[in-house]
Amino acid sequence: MTQQTQLFVTCLVDSLFPEVGVAVVEVLTRAGESVRFPRAQTCCGQPAFNSGYQQEARRMAQHTLEVFGATDGPIVLPSGSCAAMLVHGYIELFKEDPFWLPRAKALAARTYEFSQYLVDELNYVETSAFFHGSLAFHPSCHLLRDLGVEKQPISLLEQVRGVQIKPLEAECCGFGGAFSIDHEVVSSEMLSRRLSQVGESESQVVVSCDVSCLLHIEGGLRKRGSKVRCAHLAQILAGKSAGLK
Amino acid sequence: MKPRDRFQQLSKQAVNNPSLQIALDNNASRRRKGWEKAYSSLPNPDATRKKAREIRQDVIENLGAYLDQFMGQVITNGILVHWAENASQASQMVVEITQRHAANLVVKSKSMVTEEINLNSALESAGILVVETDLGEYIVQLRGERPTHIISPAVHLRKEDVAETFEKHLNMPYTTDITTMNAAARRKLRDDFLTAKVGISGVNFGVAETGTLCLVTNEGNGRMVTTVPQVHIAVMGAERLVPTLDDLATILQVLPRSATGQKMTSYLNWINKPRQNGDPDGPNERHLVVVDNGRLAQRRTQFSEALACIRCGACLNACPVYQEVGGRTYNSVYPGPIGALVSPALFGIQNHGHLSKASTLCGACKDACPVGIDIPLLLQRTRVQFVDKVSQPQFISLGMRLYAWTASSPARYKRAQKAVFWLMRLLPRKAGWVRWMPLQLSAWTRKRHFPSFARKPFREHWGKTKPVRVVGLSSVEEQEEEMIAPRMPRSSQEDLSGRFEEELHLVGGEFVRIKAEKLAAEVTSHFQNMEVHAVIAWETEMIGSEEIRLHSEAVGIDWLSPTLSNDVSRRIQEVTRIGKVQAGITGAIAAIADTGTLVLTSGVGKSQMASLLPRIHVVVLSSKDIYATMSEWLSIAGKRVMANTSCIAFVTGPSRTADIEMTLTTGVHGPAKVIVFCVE
Numbered sequence A: 001m002t003q004q005t006q007l008f009v010t011c012l013v014d015s016l017f018p019e020v021g022v023a024v025v026e027v028l029t030r031a032g033e034s035v036r037f038p039r040a041q042t043c044c045g046q047p048a049f050n051s052g053y054q055q056e057a058r059r060m061a062q063h064t065l066e067v068f069g070a071t072d073g074p075i076v077l078p079s080g081s082c083a084a085m086l087v088h089g090y091i092e093l094f095k096e097d098p099f100w101l102p103r104a105k106a107l108a109a110r111t112y113e114f115s116q117y118l119v120d121e122l123n124y125v126e127t128s129a130f131f132h133g134s135l136a137f138h139p140s141c142h143l144l145r146d147l148g149v150e151k152q153p154i155s156l157l158e159q160v161r162g163v164q165i166k167p168l169e170a171e172c173c174g175f176g177g178a179f180s181i182d183h184e185v186v187s188s189e190m191l192s193r194r195l196s197q198v199g200e201s202e203s204q205v206v207v208s209c210d211v212s213c214l215l216h217i218e219g220g221l222r223k224r225g226s227k228v229r230c231a232h233l234a235q236i237l238a239g240k241s242a243g244l245k
Numbered sequence B: 001m002k003p004r005d006r007f008q009q010l011s012k013q014a015v016n017n018p019s020l021q022i023a024l025d026n027n028a029s030r031r032r033k034g035w036e037k038a039y040s041s042l043p044n045p046d047a048t049r050k051k052a053r054e055i056r057q058d059v060i061e062n063l064g065a066y067l068d069q070f071m072g073q074v075i076t077n078g079i080l081v082h083w084a085e086n087a088s089q090a091s092q093m094v095v096e097i098t099q100r101h102a103a104n105l106v107v108k109s110k111s112m113v114t115e116e117i118n119l120n121s122a123l124e125s126a127g128i129l130v131v132e133t134d135l136g137e138y139i140v141q142l143r144g145e146r147p148t149h150i151i152s153p154a155v156h157l158r159k160e161d162v163a164e165t166f167e168k169h170l171n172m173p174y175t176t177d178i179t180t181m182n183a184a185a186r187r188k189l190r191d192d193f194l195t196a197k198v199g200i201s202g203v204n205f206g207v208a209e210t211g212t213l214c215l216v217t218n219e220g221n222g223r224m225v226t227t228v229p230q231v232h233i234a235v236m237g238a239e240r241l242v243p244t245l246d247d248l249a250t251i252l253q254v255l256p257r258s259a260t261g262q263k264m265t266s267y268l269n270w271i272n273k274p275r276q277n278g279d280p281d282g283p284n285e286r287h288l289v290v291v292d293n294g295r296l297a298q299r300r301t302q303f304s305e306a307l308a309c310i311r312c313g314a315c316l317n318a319c320p321v322y323q324e325v326g327g328r329t330y331n332s333v334y335p336g337p338i339g340a341l342v343s344p345a346l347f348g349i350q351n352h353g354h355l356s357k358a359s360t361l362c363g364a365c366k367d368a369c370p371v372g373i374d375i376p377l378l379l380q381r382t383r384v385q386f387v388d389k390v391s392q393p394q395f396i397s398l399g400m401r402l403y404a405w406t407a408s409s410p411a412r413y414k415r416a417q418k419a420v421f422w423l424m425r426l427l428p429r430k431a432g433w434v435r436w437m438p439l440q441l442s443a444w445t446r447k448r449h450f451p452s453f454a455r456k457p458f459r460e461h462w463g464k465t466k467p468v469r470v471v472g473l474s475s476v477e478e479q480e481e482e483m484i485a486p487r488m489p490r491s492s493q494e495d496l497s498g499r500f501e502e503e504l505h506l507v508g509g510e511f512v513r514i515k516a517e518k519l520a521a522e523v524t525s526h527f528q529n530m531e532v533h534a535v536i537a538w539e540t541e542m543i544g545s546e547e548i549r550l551h552s553e554a555v556g557i558d559w560l561s562p563t564l565s566n567d568v569s570r571r572i573q574e575v576t577r578i579g580k581v582q583a584g585i586t587g588a589i590a591a592i593a594d595t596g597t598l599v600l601t602s603g604v605g606k607s608q609m610a611s612l613l614p615r616i617h618v619v620v621l622s623s624k625d626i627y628a629t630m631s632e633w634l635s636i637a638g639k640r641v642m643a644n645t646s647c648i649a650f651v652t653g654p655s656r657t658a659d660i661e662m663t664l665t666t667g668v669h670g671p672a673k674v675i676v677f678c679v680e
Helices: A011-015 A018-030 A046-050 A054-069 A080-093 A100-109 A114-121 A141-146 A151-158 A184-201 A211-223 A233-237 B003-015 B018-040 B045-061 B063-076 B087-100 B112-116 B119-125 B135-142 B159-169 B178-195 B221-227 B245-260 B304-308 B314-318 B320-325 B336-347 B349-357 B364-368 B375-389 B394-407 B410-425 B439-445 B493-506 B516-529 B545-554 B568-578 B630-644
Strands: A004-007 A034-036 A075-077 A111-113 A130-137 A161-167 A205-208 A229-232 B080-084 B105-108 B129-132 B198-201 B205-207 B212-217 B231-237 B267-271 B285-291 B510-514 B534-537 B558-560 B583-587 B590-592 B597-601 B616-622 B647-651 B673-679
Touching: A004 A018, A011 A018, A011 A211, A011 B410, A018 A034, A018 A114, A018 A229, A018 A233, A046 A054, A046 A080, A046 B375, A046 B394, A054 A080, A054 A100, A054 B394, A075 A080, A075 A114, A080 A100, A080 A111, A080 A141, A100 A111, A111 A114, A114 A151, A114 A233, A130 A151, A130 A184, A141 B364, A151 A161, A151 A233, A184 A211, A184 B003, A184 B320, A205 A211, A205 A233, A211 A229, A229 A233, B003 B018, B003 B320, B003 B349, B018 B245, B018 B314, B018 B320, B045 B063, B045 B245, B045 B304, B063 B080, B063 B205, B063 B285, B080 B087, B087 B119, B087 B198, B087 B231, B087 B285, B105 B178, B105 B221, B112 B119, B112 B231, B119 B129, B129 B135, B135 B159, B135 B178, B159 B178, B178 B221, B178 B568, B198 B221, B205 B245, B212 B221, B212 B245, B221 B231, B221 B267, B221 B647, B245 B630, B304 B336, B304 B375, B314 B336, B314 B364, B336 B349, B336 B364, B336 B375, B349 B375, B364 B375, B394 B410, B493 B510, B493 B673, B510 B516, B516 B545, B516 B616, B516 B673, B534 B545, B545 B558, B590 B630, B597 B616, B597 B630
Parallel strands: A004 A034, A004 A075, A075 A111, A130 A161, A130 A205, A205 A229, B080 B285, B105 B129, B105 B198, B198 B231, B231 B285, B510 B673, B534 B558, B534 B583, B583 B616, B616 B673
Antiparallel strands: B205 B212, B212 B267, B267 B647, B590 B597, B597 B647
């Protein structure tokens, strides 16, 4: 019996970093999954939810629930924050809605972040990837604290041949969605702190499970003219070169 | 100026203030490390925090009943209770009580709720001088500033700032030596402690089952203001209860650890009653003002969880935003993550709702919170209210609606992707990353590039599927251990006294193991070596008290066991005289090994001043009175003493403060030296 896995690729990967999505599909397929991509998917609604725009968030959440509700099997997202939105945010959004709440709960029960899925559900063992160099791993906040996913990405990276892993302290990169514009000064200071830590780690690539963090970090690195690049975990496992573009 | 604009202005100032940045970084790194280390000393930290959360959730759910029980007990104990519906009622009550006693000077220990009700302004308007005795509060008071942290009011200051302030207000030469500065503050404040008629304190926790007021402090000023003056007024937020003494013991395992990384603060006070017949000292009158100010109503809202807060400040220390902007930027009595929740709730969403947006929802606060308040979730809920009740910038509201409309149809979404791709082509870029974006988006590109939309989004890459392989699934079993401070059989006395000695040393106390027959001589010789000329002593419940007195008097040491007069001015004279005595000697009804704590009850012949005013505190302890943990002591012996004692002081080493640049000094207001003679 083959396992059908539904890929929710997320709006940032879809529009900004499609190569991350391609890498995710490659790794899942290598792991023996039959990957499906429900084409009607758009955005989970997190930006609206986090900003307090409840109605707008519900609209996008309902669309997502309809699209994925019509599918079977586990739903995998290459994003800790989007996965957390489906697992926790939707429950909060629909907590008083007798129609949508059961649908939200059913969806949450089969939603996984990419590294979480590989390790916890598939017991995946990485056998072909290699990376000659050092990489710093950035634990993204929602992945770590909302989903409790901490060891899984590291354990996958440790299986990559040749790699030297430098874990970074679990500190926010300063993105926070609208925060990065509304509170740009503070956001930039937090980013600056993170970039110093990256610099101190003397690594060539920063890896994370969330492209939202990575675009913030690489955006800062490029502004400074740094040669350090970012990559999503899937790109490392798929043996792709670093740099989100 | 709109509140959100003021926040922007203040945060810009803050990040561009190098001195503040150093102070905030020091606070963050020291406190975070301290938190980790302190929690690792618990046998099962997660279980303890879970228990603490359950205790506080129970209190919130049954607050009405617990308040009834608590206030009933407090009244029975002889403390006068006043219920204040709102801030101005509360501060008026305190002013009236103070005026009734014709006091024109009050000494005050740190209390966030008194900041909330603006008590100092109310007292000053009534012509009453208020002296803040917590060192950090004292410093900010001298500077005319508000505290910027729940636990460390002067965290934003460097020692140079304090030196300037002391030079200006204390008439002393400029010095950045922290020990000298602390000593100067101590001398100045001591006069006020000894001569004030009224002392005002907060209450960390009220215990519903016994009506006990529990204060948690380090400097000794909390004990001073609640013991020395004739009148004590305690002000308490209505939600600050725990149901039982056992529950208090659990919460006390997490409060010091979360706040300052200590296993136990230097002092706990468990206040039951005013001075009883036979007590040599203590305030004749105690009042409790219980403040509602919106707390009871909050129980019925989706923000009720925030009432569990025990005001430890751990969330401020964990918060990366607080670390950048500091407390002043929040422009509220309560700053930081918990402040962003509490301020809109207590002071209105119009002026404080914007605080909920000064966060990335990273969750570091939730991780640090000893009672597990889901701060990010409550912040998101506050944002919903904020958007609903306060007008937002047009372009954001329109933008959100446009986005939601676009994202609810795949066809619209795809067209939008193409449109944005083409628009972004117009922007200056380098290697696929945009260097500048127009309008409000230019805020991004000040310090960052932004990735350009891909020509071919992922959905256009999507095509084939590959042949599949069958892969097995695994199942995961989880186990949870429910274990907190296990009720172990009493450990051997040897283990316990060894453990107690170790912990006492860690907090800077001294330990002397001694046989009963050598006690008197040894104590006296210690007094002589320290050049002590007069001692305040317990007359009862201290091993060898007669013998030690005889030995000491024989070498010319004055032995005092003062009973304070009930006449206010005579009392002040007596206290001033006692205040000059170098040493105090007491017994202890128990000691607690896992924190190095001594338990001193009050009562006939047991002066509280003896362990509070002198620089040196000597304790005579029996090794058989040492218990492993506070819970153990409570269950075996502690609860029984509650009915008969007006006040219990828990002493864990010398008094201490780290309010100036987080540099630890001992011997602030309370004793600088604690010496325990452990009699086998």
